[in-house]
Amino acid sequence: MTDKFVSIEGIAKRYPGAGGAMTTIFENLWLSMARGEFCCVIGHSGCGKTTVLNILAGLDAPSEGAVIVDGQAISGTSLDRAVIFQSHALLPWRTVLGNVGYAVSSKWRSWDRARVKAHAQTFIDLVGLTGSEHKRPSELSGGMKQRVGIARALSITPKMMLMDEPFSALDALTRGTLQDEVRRICLETGQTAFMITHDVDEAIYLADKIFLMTNGPGAVLAEVVENPLPRDRGRTDLHRHPLYYALRNHIIDFLVTRSKTFAAETPDHDPRNVPVVQIGKPGLTIAASDEQRQTRIPGTNPGLTA
Amino acid sequence: MSTSLRLRAGLVSIVLLAAFLGIWHLATRTTGATAAMSPEYAKLMGLTATQGKSAMPGPLDVGAKLWEHLRRPFYDNGPNDKGLGIQLAYSIARVGTGYLLAVLVAIPLGFLIGMSPLLSKALDPFIQVLKPISPLAWMPLALYTIKDSSISAIFVIFICSIWPMLLNTVFGVATVRKEWINVARTLEVGTLRRAFTVILPAAAPTILTGMRISIGIAWLVIVAAEMLVGGTGIGYFVWNEWNNLSITNVIIAILLIGIVGMLLDQILARFTRMVTFPE
Numbered sequence A: 001m002t003d004k005f006v007s008i009e010g011i012a013k014r015y016p017g018a019g020g021a022m023t024t025i026f027e028n029l030w031l032s033m034a035r036g037e038f039c040c041v042i043g044h045s046g047c048g049k050t051t052v053l054n055i056l057a058g059l060d061a062p063s064e065g066a067v068i069v070d071g072q073a074i075s076g077t078s079l080d081r082a083v084i085f086q087s088h089a090l091l092p093w094r095t096v097l098g099n100v101g102y103a104v105s106s107k108w109r110s111w112d113r114a115r116v117k118a119h120a121q122t123f124i125d126l127v128g129l130t131g132s133e134h135k136r137p138s139e140l141s142g143g144m145k146q147r148v149g150i151a152r153a154l155s156i157t158p159k160m161m162l163m164d165e166p167f168s169a170l171d172a173l174t175r176g177t178l179q180d181e182v183r184r185i186c187l188e189t190g191q192t193a194f195m196i197t198h199d200v201d202e203a204i205y206l207a208d209k210i211f212l213m214t215n216g217p218g219a220v221l222a223e224v225v226e227n228p229l230p231r232d233r234g235r236t237d238l239h240r241h242p243l244y245y246a247l248r249n250h251i252i253d254f255l256v257t258r259s260k261t262f263a264a265e266t267p268d269h270d271p272r273n274v275p276v277v278q279i280g281k282p283g284l285t286i287a288a289s290d291e292q293r294q295t296r297i298p299g300t301n302p303g304l305t306a
Numbered sequence B: 001m002s003t004s005l006r007l008r009a010g011l012v013s014i015v016l017l018a019a020f021l022g023i024w025h026l027a028t029r030t031t032g033a034t035a036a037m038s039p040e041y042a043k044l045m046g047l048t049a050t051q052g053k054s055a056m057p058g059p060l061d062v063g064a065k066l067w068e069h070l071r072r073p074f075y076d077n078g079p080n081d082k083g084l085g086i087q088l089a090y091s092i093a094r095v096g097t098g099y100l101l102a103v104l105v106a107i108p109l110g111f112l113i114g115m116s117p118l119l120s121k122a123l124d125p126f127i128q129v130l131k132p133i134s135p136l137a138w139m140p141l142a143l144y145t146i147k148d149s150s151i152s153a154i155f156v157i158f159i160c161s162i163w164p165m166l167l168n169t170v171f172g173v174a175t176v177r178k179e180w181i182n183v184a185r186t187l188e189v190g191t192l193r194r195a196f197t198v199i200l201p202a203a204a205p206t207i208l209t210g211m212r213i214s215i216g217i218a219w220l221v222i223v224a225a226e227m228l229v230g231g232t233g234i235g236y237f238v239w240n241e242w243n244n245l246s247i248t249n250v251i252i253a254i255l256l257i258g259i260v261g262m263l264l265d266q267i268l269a270r271f272t273r274m275v276t277f278p279e
Helices: A049-057 A096-107 A113-126 A142-155 A172-189 A200-206 A244-265 B002-029 B039-044 B047-051 B059-071 B084-115 B117-130 B135-146 B149-174 B178-186 B191-229 B234-243 B247-275
Strands: A006-016 A022-033 A038-042 A064-069 A081-084 A160-164 A192-197 A209-213 A221-226 A276-278
Touching: A006 A049, A022 A049, A022 A064, A022 A209, A022 A221, A038 A049, A038 A200, A038 A244, A049 A064, A049 A081, A049 A160, A049 A192, A081 A142, A081 B178, A096 A113, A096 A142, A113 A142, A142 A172, A172 A200, A192 A200, A200 A244, A209 A244, A221 A244, B002 B059, B059 B247, B084 B117, B084 B149, B084 B191, B084 B234, B084 B247, B117 B149, B135 B149, B135 B191, B149 B191, B178 B191, B191 B234, B191 B247, B234 B247
Parallel strands: A038 A192, A038 A209, A081 A160, A160 A192, A221 A276
Antiparallel strands: A006 A022, A006 A064, A209 A221
């Protein structure tokens, strides 16, 4: 990890618990992301995933440690880091155009109405909501609302996007479509993205890197799993890739058993040097096929012909 | 289906009104016993004693008198004989002034209290004590300090309409959905712009509900306040007509108080609908 676009350095979050004692959600958490990387965090409820995201967004402050984005320690929220909320968080008294326009005019305060409108319209078109500009959120379906949320986040051309289970409230079909859209947009615009999810397949489809967190309280980042699937993967033939099941099993095993037992089994876990798991790479017990090395090259897709 | 329901409801309303007027008419029509008396004495007595007419006016009497009032709503024959339009205008002006002053104080103050947990906690005991005080209990204090009965009435309206608005504004502002605030925060929207573009629209329905409760209370209180301070206004009119033993005028005043109160409520209800958003 040479290029650290985002670097979370030893952050902790503690809350005052019962009887004056402090409850530690997580502590000494280190992780980093390269520019243009799509990272997913997987872990059980209560491990502090959302807190990490809120700290990254600047909505919450860590009890200890610092977060560095693009060479600067963050303090508070920023227009450089856009958030897509789980509950879409649209302002219900504004139209689609009004919601996106609100973000646009917040970023470029001197822009006149026409310019704001034109800019917002571009992003409404991008997420496929052309024709619904003047609808209010209550007139939209769940998937369309989340599209507006995505358009709003993208419209301020952020340096990175933070997503807190953005698709968890949607039905499977809509979720799939939106995953495709988000993946396409992130690849096209080279966005750095940090996403929380409960859905293993979503993580495998979208992420370049998957962060596995153990159960809280006292959660730690256990592993960073590098996604061995090629960058131009498609949703329909994802599962045919020879490393797909090795990856999926690894993550599910972690969620089912190792997330609970990790702390006890790994007493010498160094949170500053979290092991990077490369599925299919030599030296790992979870190696699945002998096409390993090639599968890491972006743009080629040898596994799919197998 | 809904138009037919509305039609049927309207019919039932008309039938109920007709029944009420009919019973009223029959109940007040009867002539009671007339006592024999000398003509000179009879001149001193009212129609009840001389012709056995009911002391309570019938709907036809009230209707005739109301028509008379409606034809000349703004006449002014001196302090004790003014048209109903003038009296109502005085009352509405007092309510309007006191109410608008209350809006100007309650909404900004409620905003501050709602946004600051410290202020909210610090001011809570004062609000809790001041809120349940009957507005008329302030009247002597107001008369003593202000020394003007008309302004005292406005003060009483002010003090009675401030609480529902204040409490609703505080509640509305304090309970704005966290995610909307977070949207504004991630967009680096400044405090003032956030207050006007997120908190105000989000809290507006709650604030307007408080304003609607307040206008209702203000209209209830003005009648009582004007009975006390006298001079002008629909409340004074009611009391003056009671002293004149003109039950007909009292009934007309009651009817008009009800209608004006309904109109005030409807106006605020319309405003509330304008700012309400479906989620």
